[in-house]
Amino acid sequence: MTRSGTIPIAVFGSGRGSNFQAILDAVRGSALPEISIALVVSNNSDAGILEIAGTHGIPALHCSRRQFPDETAFEAALLGALRSHRVEAIALAGYMKKVPASVIGAYRGRILNIHPALLPRYGGQGMYGTHVHEAVLAAGERESGATVHLVDEEYDRGAILLQRRVPVLPGDTPASLAARVLEVEHQLYPEALRRFAATMNHSS
Numbered sequence: 001m002t003r004s005g006t007i008p009i010a011v012f013g014s015g016r017g018s019n020f021q022a023i024l025d026a027v028r029g030s031a032l033p034e035i036s037i038a039l040v041v042s043n044n045s046d047a048g049i050l051e052i053a054g055t056h057g058i059p060a061l062h063c064s065r066r067q068f069p070d071e072t073a074f075e076a077a078l079l080g081a082l083r084s085h086r087v088e089a090i091a092l093a094g095y096m097k098k099v100p101a102s103v104i105g106a107y108r109g110r111i112l113n114i115h116p117a118l119l120p121r122y123g124g125q126g127m128y129g130t131h132v133h134e135a136v137l138a139a140g141e142r143e144s145g146a147t148v149h150l151v152d153e154e155y156d157r158g159a160i161l162l163q164r165r166v167p168v169l170p171g172d173t174p175a176s177l178a179a180r181v182l183e184v185e186h187q188l189y190p191e192a193l194r195r196f197a198a199t200m201n202h203s204s
Ligand code: GRF
Pocket: 013, 015, 016, 017, 018, 019, 020, 093, 094, 095, 114, 115, 116, 129, 182, 185
């Protein structure tokens, strides 16, 4: 914890950053006073998430495996940045790369992810973006939702922290279902972080 009593987190993302924006709104708007955003990391230099961070004066780092000669140098750079910003937990928000094992080891039980379906169904390798919603619709599901879970070495398999359901409606397309799920994600992630921060405060 910082002296002001907040838990500094890093947010990792590869794309537009709407979940990051929702977390940021909650942090700045006092719905999530337990958290501060110390760093934003993206593997993609064009990512909207980096732009949002820049606009709000939050340290933003483009860190991609391609910038480094080998995996060890990449992991060292990533861990070094997390340590120098005193990051205590990580929220993945649309991060399309696997988190290196050394980072998972250093932050075990302190990395969260949001997934746009009701895990453990519709998760795992290849289940991202529109593929998730296509699979839910193809299976004829009557509901879907969003899940915040802890991250371990296996894709989408860590302990589930919080889930919320949405109905699948007649005539839904992957895009309409994605939009309904995304609206719920924006409520769910700040709420999951609030609960997670409470558990960290109790254990520190
Ligand atoms: C979200 O649907 C999230 O569940 C998934 O990736 C998407 C990220 O969207 N992991 P955004 O960048 O937060 O807008």
